[in-house]
Amino acid sequence: AQTVTQSQPEMSVQEAETVTLSCTYDTSESNYYLFWYKQPPSRQMILVIRQEAYKQQNATENRFSVNFQKAAKSFSLKISDSQLGDTAMYFCAFMKRHSGNTPLVFGKGTRLSVIA
Amino acid sequence: DTAVSQTPKYLVTQMGNDKSIKCEQNLGHDTMYWYKQDSKKFLKIMFSYNNKELIINETVPNRFSPKSPDKAHLNLHINSLELGDSAVYFCASSQNSGSTGELFFGEGSRLTVL
Numbered sequence: 001a002q003t004v005t006q007s008q009p010e011m012s013v014q015e016a017e018t019v020t021l022s023c024t025y026d027t028s029e030s031n032y033y034l035f036w037y038k039q040p041p042s043r044q045m046i047l048v049i050r051q052e053a054y055k056q057q058n059a060t061e062n063r064f065s066v067n068f069q070k071a072a073k074s075f076s077l078k079i080s081d082s083q084l085g086d087t088a089m090y091f092c093a094f095m096k097r098h099s100g101n102t103p104l105v106f107g108k109g110t111r112l113s114v115i116a
Numbered sequence: 117d118t119a120v121s122q123t124p125k126y127l128v129t130q131m132g133n134d135k136s137i138k139c140e141q142n143l144g145h146d147t148m149y150w151y152k153q154d155s156k157k158f159l160k161i162m163f164s165y166n167n168k169e170l171i172i173n174e175t176v177p178n179r180f181s182p183k184s185p186d187k188a189h190l191n192l193h194i195n196s197l198e199l200g201d202s203a204v205y206f207c208a209s210s211q212n213s214g215s216t217g218e219l220f221f222g223e224g225s226r227l228t229v230l
Contacts, residue, residue, distance in 0.1 A: 033217035
């Protein structure tokens with residue numbers, strides 16, 4: 001079974017600064033997806049960024065980027081120029097990639113507070 | 117238009133009651149899910165349906181019964197509610213064939229059992 005570990009239950013960062021959220025995972029699969037989802041106080045789950053395991057290039061979405069280390073099974077999220085609206089729970093998630101549907105497996109989340 | 121919609125968004129009820137949460141997606145996806153988020157924010161898969169067929173049924177009490185009348189709808193019925201059922205329940209959908217892997221979530225339904 002796949003497991004996802006987020007070792008930082010809470011983090012804080014000053015507005016405009018950069019912060020990195022850690023995630024490691026355990027799997028015997030070679031073909032999979034990794035995701036970061038954001039859950040603000042509104043409760044909505046929002047996709048932040050997505051990485052396909054076969055792609056060596058790290059995914060980037062505006063101020064959000066990942067450091068994907070496949071051999072180390074590590075998938076950290078870097079948020080640059082942090083904004084107050086980035087305050088949220090952040091979940092790292094794993095999904096096997098094959099012809100059938102498989103569920104997302106989530107880490108326990110990191111609560112990020114952006115401080116003015 | 118909301119892509120994945122759940123009703124009700126809030127539900128407060130007494131122990132022992134039976135309640136349902138409805139979910140509809142207008143994305144044309146063929147797979148739908150129910151996740152439970154506990155008080156510590158941990159998200160755990162409960163059920164998954166693909167084209168109305170139950171695919172995943174995790175270790176969930178028999179009091180929970182999902183029903184998918186068509187591939188755009190996945191409802192969750194809970195019998196004999198217990199205090200431990202209090203949680204936020206998320207419905208989600210994805211496109212299985214040619215999938216990018218992304219799940220689209222509803223806004224969640226917060227269930228409080230008194």
